[in-house]
Amino acid sequence: QKEVEQNSGPLSVPEGAIASLNCTYSDRGSQSFFWYRQYSGKSPELIMSIYSNGDKEDGRFTAQLNKASQYVSLLIRDSQPSDSATYLCAVKTSYDKVIFGPGTSLSVIP
Amino acid sequence: GAVVSQHPSWVICKSGTSVKIECRSLDFQATTMFWYRQFPKQSLMLMATSNEGSKATYEQGVEKDKFLINHASLTLSTLTVTSAHPEDSSFYICSARPSEASYEQYFGPGTRLTVT
Numbered sequence: 001q002k003e004v005e006q007n008s009g010p011l012s013v014p015e016g017a018i019a020s021l022n023c024t025y026s027d028r029g030s031q032s033f034f035w036y037r038q039y040s041g042k043s044p045e046l047i048m049s050i051y052s053n054g055d056k057e058d059g060r061f062t063a064q065l066n067k068a069s070q071y072v073s074l075l076i077r078d079s080q081p082s083d084s085a086t087y088l089c090a091v092k093t094s095y096d097k098v099i100f101g102p103g104t105s106l107s108v109i110p
Numbered sequence: 111g112a113v114v115s116q117h118p119s120w121v122i123c124k125s126g127t128s129v130k131i132e133c134r135s136l137d138f139q140a141t142t143m144f145w146y147r148q149f150p151k152q153s154l155m156l157m158a159t160s161n162e163g164s165k166a167t168y169e170q171g172v173e174k175d176k177f178l179i180n181h182a183s184l185t186l187s188t189l190t191v192t193s194a195h196p197e198d199s200s201f202y203i204c205s206a207r208p209s210e211a212s213y214e215q216y217f218g219p220g221t222r223l224t225v226t
Contacts, residue, residue, distance in 0.1 A: 032213050043203045043217040044154070088154070092213040102153040 003027060004091050004101035012107045019076040021087050021104050026070070029094025033065055033072045036088040038103065044088055048074070079108045111137050112208050116218035123194055123225055130190045131221045133204030139184035140206035144215065145177075148201045160187045194225040 005024050013019045021035075032051055036044035050056045050063040050072065062075040072091075076083055089101040113136040123129050133143055143160040158168045158179050166179035178190040187206075191198055201222050205215040 034214065036217075043220040046214055046216060049212075049214055090215075098213050098215065100154045100156075 003093070003099045004089055006087075006089050006101040006104045008102060009105035010107050011104055012109055013079050015079060015081060015108055015110050017079050019079045019083065019106055019108070021074040021076075021089075021106065023072045023074075023089030023091075023101055024070055025072070025089075025091045025099075027091070027093040027095075028067075028070060030067075030070075030091045031094070032092035032098075033063070034090040034092075034098070035061075035063060035072075035074045036090060036100075038086045038088060040085070047087075076106075079106075081108045081110050084108050112214075112216040113137050114204065114206050114216050114218040116204055116221050118221060119219060120222040121224070123223070125195055125225055126193055128190055128192045129194055129223060130188055131202055131204075131223075133187045133189070133206070133218050135185045135206045135208070135216075138206075138208040140187075140208065141184065141210055142207050143181060143187040144205045145179060145187075145189050146203045146205065148203060148220075150201075154203070157189075191223065194223070196225045199223055199225045 003026050034049050035047045038044040048063045050065045056063045060077045064073045084107050086103040086105050088103045092098050115134045117132045145157045146154045157172045158166045160166045160179050160181040162181045168174045181187040203220040205217040
């Protein structure tokens with residue numbers, strides 16, 4: 001079992017819809033969770049961090065964490081073509097290492 | 111805040127030569143920096159963790175004698191690819207942590223290396 005798993009996609013959503021990106025992790029002791037966005041040919045940029053169970057909202061982005069289910073998600077409301085990118089989930093494990101998932105490719109169709 | 115730069119942004123070198131890539135934290139001090147490699151359409155691969163004033167910690171399978179890392183100050187880490195070969199051609203990205211208490215990483219823009 002890989003430490004951080006994401007559906008590779010591509011995930012296609014129409015413009016204006018909600019995009020839902022999912023991530024599961026194997027280390028039950030993980031405490032910190034991050035979402036990064038990576039445009040093609042560019043380096044990743046940090047979108048959000050989440051540390052507690054529940055939802056955290058920042059503009060059109062909402063991160064959701066459920067530690068009992070070892071699941072973290074990112075919702076993008078009112079998706080725009082400019083949101084088309086690969087989204088990386090990262091998890092800080094109990095052994096103090098940040099592990100990145102393979103990423104989910106999102107395509108927002110105008 | 112939390113800006114990380116890399117230089118050069120792209121480089122072409124001949125097989126057998128060495129290439130040095132610089133990573134700088136511009137508006138914060140970074141005790142810890144990371145070096146990643148990414149091949150086209152593939153995920154990030156952590157190569158090594160660079161700690162200021164001490165030896166880097168390399169991931170399994172990464173040759174430390176081939177990929178030399180130096181973290182000489184709190185704002186600068188360098189990666190030198192020695193005796194480069196075409197299979198070393200890749201996108202090299204560094205990142206830095208502004209705070210040891212937080213595990214947020216901020217990435218540099220990356221360096222695209224092509225070995226001919």
